[in-house]
Amino acid sequence: MFRSLTPARGRPGRPSGTVVALATGLAVLVAGPTAAAASPPASAGAQPVVTRAALDPALVAGRGADVDFLEQEAENARTNGEIIGPDRTAYTLPAEASGRRAVRLTPGEYVEFVLPSAANGITVRYSIPDAPQGGGITAPLRVAVNGKHLRTMTLTSQYSWLYNQYPFTNDPQAGLLHPDWWITECQCVPSATTPYPSIDKPFRPTHFYDEQRLLLGRTYRAGDKVRLTAPPGSAAAWTVIDLLDSELVAPPHVRLLAANVLAFGADPTGRRDSADALDRAIAFARRAHLKVYIPPGTYQVNRHIIVDDVTIEGAGNWYTTIKGREVALPTPAPDGSVHTGVGFYGRDAADGGSRKVHLSGFAIEGDVRERIDTDQVNAIGGAMSDSTIDGLYLHHTKAGLWFDGPMRNVRVTNNIIVDQIADALNFHTGVTDSLVSHNFVRNTGDDGLAMWSEKTANARNTFDHNTVQSPTLANGIAIYGGTDTTVSHNLVADPVREGSGLHAGARFGAEPFTGHLRFTNNTTARAGTYELNWNIGLGAIWVFALDRSIEAPIEVTGDAYLDNTYNAIMLVSDWPVKDLYSISDARFRDVRVDGTGTSVVSARAAGSASFANVDARNVGAVGVNNCGSFHFTPAGSEFTLTDLGGNDGGWLAPWLLPNTITCDDRPPVSPPPPPAQW
Known part of the structure; x- marks a missing residue:
């Protein structure tokens, strides 16, 4: 969603002098991570590896959008370039890549994909450098099939590369936009600091990737080889290829x-x-x-x-x-x-x-290169009741769809929404009885899909069977207040910074949660990011009581949280209001957690949650990190956990119940192994 508020300067934990070193320099981005994997041998990529959100499709069956294309990650293809990643550190190229890995080509190098099925169209997700003073460059990418040069695509970074503090700038040499805001790098408010701390420039580069589609002119068969080459003499010192989507495009309607x-x-x-x-x-x-x-x-x-x-x-x-x-x-x-x-x-x-x-049945191609929250430069906007939006491709606008209600009964289905400066879709203010289903979202600059009940509550809306990949800021799917909301059968992967896969937030002036809030049969992958203002890791699902208590039941059933960067589940209230607001009725049932960098549950609020048949494995630190409201009373934490049975994996040990204090403000992170069939 659009943020017009100063980021929180408080944090839901104890003060700490720890400074987190972040990869903010352009040189780091160009060079890739220090521990990049070696290029695969020449025999690699002989067989196509089809993934969904860089996962084995069997792990996400029945979840996410039904799409017409097949995804292939560049790191699984044949290349003489360099595989970069895995790395989840914000401000690095691997962190924003699908699956947190990609292939870096210097001029003359290639990556070659084997088509898994007949195709006449491809989508290439890529990154090339910014111009030294910002504004982007263009560079060629040669496309050959079976050794025969077919087309030369003209890549651009004119819609990439944002810098600095929210709402960002296109200038890589800019000083702090808000010197009166807390910044993690110096653990200070710079304008209140003597001497004024220096910052590395470019400061916090982000939003590196773009994508481009190409019709091949004829249909190629399964097994044909599509080679992408950064040609000698390219203006781009490097070209990063993240993935290739291939598709058999139907004839024109x-x-x-x-x-x-x-x-x-x-x-x-x-x-x-x-x-x-x-x-x-x-x-x-x-x-x-x-x-x-x-x-x-x-x-x-x-x-x-x-x-x-x-x-x-x-x-x-x-x-x-x-x-x-x-x-x-x-x-x-x-x-x-x-x-x-x-x-x-x-x-x-x-x-x-x-x-x-x-x-x-059409595409909307915008020209939005900067974030100005007051601008109405969205692909779809206004209020549309009893309406349908189906089969569109929305690209390079501020938000793909931003609806300002009151309005009712809109159906948003089967759309592709990519490379947005802000949200892919937001139901803002009094949107009711509406459905968002089978949409594919990638590379948003804010929440992927959001409902924001500002002033008037949204009600009886459903987000179902959508795929959200690589939001560079904020959450995959976020619900800010509202009545009787359902989030079901979605796939969310690779959020980068200051957000989670799934989020329920009493914040941004939203109306309270009432009725039910249901998260049902969703899967997240590599979620739970670093929260910049608090200097802690979040959960794959994050419940946040900032403006008020969350008293409505939050029902989480059948979700799977895979390869979590930090926590799987986080329930939190901000430090300045931790004694005012609570989260009183969260219910988790039939949930699977496969891999956490830290904990299964992190509680940083007063309140309660119950757990039934929540199975966990590959837990990095401790099953439950229970800080409550940080008063550490003799009676235990202010947050109570109830074991309803069937919670396998030893993460919810009896001694933790109901409210044993197990608070570690920043537990060490142990990267989990890749997820596998349960």
Whole structure:
């Protein structure tokens, strides 16, 4: 979600003088981690290795989005480059890579993938350096199939590389944006420190990766070899390839009986602006009770298209692209925006919102390179009740979909939302009776999927069967207040910084949790990140009472937390309010924990939780790290654990119950082994 608040300067633990050394220098990023694995032998990659979120697909069966592509990690392919990682340290290239590993190519080096199935389209996730003064560079990447050069892609870092403190800058040489904020590197508030501490520049580089799609021009067979080469003479000193997605793209969809935008003057070459033509087609379609059809092509649109009671179909998101520049407004808009850009927006909720909007089968390509929270430069926005958003590809906007309610009954399904500056999707304020299902999210600059009940509660919404990978800041899936919420059958992997795989937060001024909050049959992988402001590790699922107590039952059933960087489960209240707020009724049942860097449960709040059939193995430090509210009373911790039976693995030993103090503020981290079948 968008953050407009100063990061917490307090922390839910005891003071510590420990300084965490972070890899912030550009040289570290270019060179890769100090313990990079050797390149695989020449025989490696002879057989394709298909993964989901860099995991064996059998480990995540039935969870996450159903997608049309197959994922192959570069580190499993044949290469003469260098494998970087594994490393989960923020501000490093491996940390933001899928599976925390990737392949680094210098000019002349390659990585070669064997197609696991017939394909005519590929997606390449990559990183190349920033320009010395920011703003990005471009560099070529040669694509060959079976030894025959096919295309040369032009990679760019113009949409990557953010720096510094929230809300970040594109300038790698900038000093602190907020010298009055606490920073972990010096364990201080710099503006209150004499002498003023120096910082390494670039300070906290992040958001390194981008991705690009390419139609190959024909269908290639399973077993054919796709080679990606950083050519000699490239402007990029290095090119990191994270993964390749391959897909058999269906032929273009054709709608004959429709208001075809070409008839209203739209330009499919992208040379002329087509916004007015789309408006004319929409107006005609509403009068004639027709759908709007956008044929294959690239259509330039540099502002919002307002939609209400209309169906708009493209030929498919590989064929129909709505693309626009970010445009500075001559004066700020009433909502605070200082830019506009391409996007399809419902009417404002204050004006009644829109209804019966149905968007499908096209891509939206934005031009957002900086984070300005007041800007409405999202791919989809406004309020849209009784509406559907299906089969879109959303790229390079601020947020993919940001809905400002009240509104009801929206279905967001089968979309790909990647390389966003902020959230992929946010239900903000009074969104009810809505579903987000089978969406694929990768590389967001904030929460992947969020519900934020600011001012008016969201209610009866479900996030189901979505995949969220590599959010560079915040959480994979976050619920901020609301009523009767379900988060089910999702797959979340590789959150990088200051967030978790799954999050329930009484924060950001959200309305209280009421009714039920259910996390059911979700899987997280390599989750539980480093919390920058507190200087501690989080959990794969993180429950946080910051603005108020969480009194509604939190029911966690059937989840699997795999290869957790720190804790699997964390329940916490911030240090300044630890004696005010509690988490009173968390229930965990039929949960599996395979690997923790520290603990299965970390409790840093008053309250209680119960556990039934919670099985754990490969626990790094101790099963339960129970600090309660840090008063260490003779009666024990202020947090109570109840054993309802069947908790295998020895993590919940009898002597821990109900509230034995086992507090280690920062236990040592023991990296767990890779997850395996239970």
